[in-house]
Amino acid sequence: MPYPLDAAAVRSWCGLALEALGRERERIDAINVYPVADGDTGTNLYLTLESAARAVEAAFDGHTSAGTAPCLADAIGAMAHGALIGARGNSGTIVAQLLRGMTEVLAAGDGSADALRQALRRAAASTYEAVAHPVEGTVLTVATAAADAAERSAAGAAGAAGADAAEVARAAHEGARTALQATPGQLAVLGRAGVVDAGGCGLVALLGALADALSGEVSATPVAVRADAPLPEAAGCEVADRAAANGRGGPEGPAFEVIYLLEAGDAAVARLRTRLDGLGDSLVVVGGDGLWNVHVHVDDAGAAVEAGIEAGRPYRVRITHFGGVTRAKEPAMTARAVVAVVPGPGLAGLCAEAGATPVAVRPGEPPASGELVQAIRQAHAREVMLLPNDADLRHTAAAAAEQARTEGVRVALIPTRSAVQGIAALAVHEPGRSFDEDVVAMTAAAGATxxxxxxxxxxxxxxxxxxxxxxxxxxxxxxxxxxxxxxxxxxxxxxxxxxxxxxxxxxxxxxxxxxxxxxxxxxxxxxxxxxxxxxxxxxxxxxxxxxxxxxxx
The missing domain is CATH 3.30.1180 (Hypothetical Protein Tm841; Chain: A;domain 3)
Known part of the structure; x- marks a missing residue:
């Protein structure tokens, strides 16, 4: 028996999506070659859905405490909001917008097959609206194909008993799978690598989880990530791909990925889009109702953050240095890097300009150890100096350092208790000297401040x-x-x-x-x-x- 599309189904969807992305994470990371080959799309999608699932559980807990039951609007709204505030990377940000598009339809409380069909169509359209320069052969194409297949399913059922929501979801999933296999012929960089689009692969897993949640028939069939064969017609170069996609692009591409949440009005965000579009590429701005998630690839990370400050109030700023990975299938490893927790966007920009990977936090929302581990991974270094810059984060940072060490990264926890001690430590950081000497110098500088x-x-x-x-x-x-x-x-x-x-x-x-x-x-x-x-x-x-x-x- 199929299950209705209600709050319980959304909760089940989140759980199944996390399981699916957990299984597929490493395989999706391995095929991540567009827009930047930084090998983290699967991880970013998992973390985005993890935030969405936490928000749904919190919604259920809140209603339980009040002695009420959540409705569909409560659950799908929480899922979309959780994805928005926890979105990671280009694909995670787009998926957050896709969920928001679904919410715009399903929040009316109607979980019918027709409502799901309309929600998938609105979701696909909203992703194109969020991306500054849409490119076919990506997750956008897969989302559109899913919506098309859902409409065909509804049309085929017209005049008969009518399709239920589970049938629409299954049709959308199959349509997405088919479209995903065609992506290597639509985007040259995928064809040369012989892989499908990583973001689209994650969306197929997400839609498969939705179909499973509504049908009650859980399938763990892995998503096909390789093209049947490299496509000879997919000629050209990655630089051309990027230039065609964004109207710009150099031989290495922008140096930084900048992501932040932003509290701002619609007019300010419209101006921000224009300014960021002139600074870099891969621009995605999602959200609404005063809260936005901003994602862009730029050479000047400080300018991207400053643009956000002028538009409103940015927080949870994440700046990742690509380290010249755009030509490689796997991220290029550097010898040593610094990861620093900072309490404001200006400090995040300062750290990024100094070559560090900043983890910017909002007051009252300290980073979890998993977030610090992810920042260490994104630094793509064999040796990492971790600066907690807060006495209350010493245990969290120690746990993150220990986890990273089990993954083969040599991590030194510099005992910085304030951002000013972190600045002092960063000022004397010297990757050219031995690891131990660098640890001693940075620790001494922090202690002397x-x-x-x-x-x-x-x-x-x-x-x-x-x-x-x-x-x-x-x-x-x-x-x-x-x-x-x-x-x-x-x-x-x-x-x-x-x-x-x-x-x-x-x-x-x-x-x-x-x-x-x-x-x-x-x-x-x-x-x-x-x-x-x-x-x-x-x-x-x-x-x-x-x-x-x-x-x-």
Whole structure:
């Protein structure tokens, strides 16, 4: 007996999709040659669906606590939202938009076969809308073929008993499988490699899981990832593929992948699309209702992040350096890399420009160890320096380092407790020297940097400096509150004086998103006037948790 398309079916779909992508992850990674051969499409799709599944489970838990049952709109909406906030890579971002397109139809609460047919059509159309320069022979083509097959199924059933949702889903899955096998003849880089499109392969697995959830007949048949034979007509070069797809492209392609969530209005996002389209390629912007997921490949990662800051409020910024992998089927390995957790988009851009792989986090949403492991993998290095930059992340970072070591990566956990210590460690990083010497130098630089931050109290509390009230400005040195007041500039100067009373040669100021105008200039003047021979450097960090971070070396 087929199952109805309801909240329970969506929950089952998520579970089966995770199982399918878990089985296929490595095989999909291995055929990832377009748009960049960075070998992570399967992993990115798995992580995207993992976020979607968590959101669905949270929706069910919330209704259970309230003594109610979730409806289809609740479940499919949670799945789409979870995919949006957890989308990874080009294909993960497109799949998030596909789920959002389905939600636009299914949120009406109708789980009929006709509603599913319309949802698949809307999903396919929405993916084309999200991609700046659509290319055939990719996941977009596979999604369209799935929608076409679903419509044929519904048309064939007209006049008879009518198709149920399970039959429509199965037809969509078969249509997608057929279209996937044709992708090597549509995109030259796939034909030369003799493989199907990796993103399309993931979508076939996803649609197969939907068909299984609705039919109750689970099939573990692997998706065919190889073309029947290399296609001689698929001639040309990858550079031509990229140029045709994006209207630009050089022999190596852009150096960075930049992804972030963005809180912004529609008009600002429209301007952002235009600006990012001029900066790079593989541009995908998905979402709506004030929340967007932005994905682009660029040479200037800082400019891509700055564009997001101008458009609204970016967070969860992820910047990955491709390391010249666009010509290789497998990612090129580098000798050594740095992975750094940072609290703001400005710091993420700064780290990326210095050659590090940043993991930018939002206040109250610390990264899980799995996210740090994924960042280590994306660094494509045999040796990695991991900078947690937060005392509360030491156990999470240690777990990530241990997991990465089991995968053959030599990882050193540099004990940085603040982003300013991370900046100091990154400044002395030297890949040319031995691993152990680099660890010692980076650890010493971090340890020689005292750190402080300014924060705003959220409620009344006892501190080492006395009782604070909600709204008070707190000055913390090495994690302890040392001064409380109402004026941010005065607290900042008091903290600086305390830190510099023990000596120092360099002051680092990292301005938060809410730092008042002119704060840096006032503090620089104060340091020049009160502390001779002390240099000051200022960075726009963009962090929201602390208006100001201070480091003294």
């Amino acid at each position: 005292r750190y402080a931050e300014l924060a705003v109290a959220e409620r009344q509390s006892w501190t080492m400096a006395g009782v604070c009230q909600a709204g008070d400005v707190l000055g913390l040195i090495d994690g302890d509150v040392v001064v409380i007041g109402s004026d941010l500039t005065r607290i900042a100067t008091a903290v600086l004086d305390r830190m510099l009373s023990a000596g120092g040669e360099m002051v680092t100021l990292v301005l938060g998103a809410d730092a008042p105008d002119g704060l840096a200039e006032r503090l620089e003047r104060h340091v020049r006037a009160r502390h001779l021979a002390v240099d000051t450097v200022v960075y726009e960090g963009g962090q929201h948790a602390a208006p100001l971070l201070i480091g003294v070396e």
